[in-house]
Structure formats: structure tokens, C-alpha cells
Amino acid sequence: MLTLNDTLKCEPFEKVVTKFDSIPYENRFGQYRLSNGWFIKKKFFGGYDGFKATDICWIYPNKTTHKTNFVTTGVSWETVMRLGPNREIHLFYDYESTSNDKEAVISPNSDYTIKTFNRIVPWAMFGYSAYLMECWNKHKELFLSVVDARLSAIQKAIKDKKIIIKDDDSVVIKTPVTLPTINMRFNRNAKGKIERIYEVNPPL
Numbered sequence: 001m002l003t004l005n006d007t008l009k010c011e012p013f014e015k016v017v018t019k020f021d022s023i024p025y026e027n028r029f030g031q032y033r034l035s036n037g038w039f040i041k042k043k044f045f046g047g048y049d050g051f052k053a054t055d056i057c058w059i060y061p062n063k064t065t066h067k068t069n070f071v072t073t074g075v076s077w078e079t080v081m082r083l084g085p086n087r088e089i090h091l092f093y094d095y096e097s098t099s100n101d102k103e104a105v106i107s108p109n110s111d112y113t114i115k116t117f118n119r120i121v122p123w124a125m126f127g128y129s130a131y132l133m134e135c136w137n138k139h140k141e142l143f144l145s146v147v148d149a150r151l152s153a154i155q156k157a158i159k160d161k162k163i164i165i166k167d168d169d170s171v172v173i174k175t176p177v178t179l180p181t182i183n184m185r186f187n188r189n190a191k192g193k194i195e196r197i198y199e200v201n202p203p204l
Contacts, residue, residue, distance in 0.1 A: 002026065002034065005165045007053035007120045008155070010037040017048045029113055030079070030091030039089075051083055056121050057147045058082040058136065060128035061110050062090075065101040072099055077107040079114060080128075085140055123151035123179070131184050135198045142198055143182065149204050150179045180204060 006027070016038045023033040032039040032050075040050035059081050066074045075098060079091040094107035118126055124147065125132065136143050154177065157163040162175040183201040186194055 002116060002120050003165065003171050004120060004122075004154070004158075004163070005171075006034055007037060008158070010052065010054070013038060013040075013048075013050060016040060016050075020048065029116075030093070032089070032091070051087070051089070053121060054123075054151060055083045056081050056117075056124045057084065057144060058125045058132070059114060059117050059121070060126065061106050061114060062128070063101070063104065063106070066095075072101050074098055075101045075104045077110040079110050079117075082136065085144065123147060123154055125182070131196070131198075132182070134196070135182055135184075139198050142200065145204060146180050146182055146200050149200070153177055153179055178202070 016035050017040055019035055020033065020040060020042070023035050027034040029039070031041045033041065034053070037053050038050045039053060040048050043049050059079065062078050062080050064076050064078070065072055066076065074096055076095040077093045079093070081089040081091070083089060091110075091113060093109040093113075096104060096107065098104050114126065117124070125143075132143075154163065157175070157177045158165065162173070162177060164172040164174060166172060180200050180202060183199050185197050185199065187197045188194055
């Protein structure tokens with residue numbers, strides 16, 4: 001089973017790609033494969049592309065409704081990963097034929113991916129909301145600072161042995177670790193206008 005050990009390792013990219021064809025099937029997510037802290041894939045015209053697991057900031061599912069002549073014919077699912085300020089990755093999954101997209105449940109593959117990432121990339125923010133998107137678009141520095149603080153807290157907990165990664169790659173949490181998150185509150189400005197304020201909780 002994949003654990004934090006798989007995402008917090010960081011071998012050189014050039015070394016990781018030499019093992020690409022031997023990466024286990026359970027380490028495959030869409031077109032990417034996870035190995036020693038890297039998500040890597042083969043490029044269409046040769047070579048490899050990839051990103052570090054520690055670059056992942058925000059993960060959420062996305063549903064697309066497909067229509068023919070204005071009639072719903074099906075839905076498809078993808079997992080969206082936001083990496084740093086300017087890059088995002090889309091892992092495409094199942095298409096489901098349906099005439100009622102509102103009753104469509106997240107595909108098993110997308111569901112499995114997000115639940116697995118929740119375990120192995122716990123520093124990222126999870127789930128979509130309009131509030132998180134507004135924070136990402138208008139207060140990206142705050143969003144990224146929270147993710148960096150969450151990653152640092154996990155790395156420090158491992159160093160302090162509050163989180164122990166055993167020889168068999170299993171994880172033991174000896175002491176609970178509080179990770180910062182993003183809160184939203186309303187504020188009335190000097191002109192009397194109501195605005196949303198995004199804050200880190202607990203403060204960094």
C-alpha cells in the first residue's frame with residue numbers, strides 16, 4: 001500500500017525515470033506513475049515529464065456533463081491537481097452514460113485516486129468549493145503559504161518521531177499533528193460594503 005514514504009522521498013528525476021517500466025500497477029494514476037517522490041509519464045514524442053509530489057497544493061474531482069442536441073447523454077470525471085501557482089494536472093477517468101447527470105456519483109477511479117492522495121499527500125487541500133477557488137484566484141500567496149506550512153508540519157513531525165514511517169513503509173502516528181487550514185469570514189469595510197476575508201487557522 002502506498003504511504004507517505006512514497007511521496008516524501010525525492011530521488012533525482014534522471015534516476016527515477018530509469019525505473020519507469022517497473023513501477024507497480026498500484027502506483028499508476030491516469031497517465032502518471034508515482035515513484036520515489038515523483039509523478040512521471042512518458043511524452044508522446046519521447047522522453048519523460050513529471051512533477052514532485054510535494055508540489056501538489058490542491059486536489060479535487062471535476063465532473064463534465066455531455067449533451068447531444070441539448071439532451072444529457074453522459075458524464076465524465078477527472079481529478080484536478082493544482083501544482084504551485086501556474087500549473088495544473090488533469091487525470092481523466094470514466095465516462096458514464098446517463099440521462100440524469102445530477103444523480104451521477106463520482107466514478108470509482110476518481111474516488112479511489114482522491115482517497116489515496118488524501119493518505120499520501122496530506123499536506124494538500126482537498127475538495128472543491130467556490131470559496132477555495134476564490135482564495136486560489138485572489139489570494140494565491142495565502143493559499144500556497146498554508147500548503148507549505150502543512151508540508152513543513154508533517155516533515156517536522158516525522159523528524160521529531162511524532163509520525164513514524166516503519167521499515168515496511170507503514171505509518172504510525174504517535175502524536176496527533178494539527179495542520180493549518182483556510183478559514184473565511186465576512187467583514188464590513190470602511191465604505192460599508194461586505195467582503196470576504198480569508199485567513200490561516202491557526203495563524204502561521
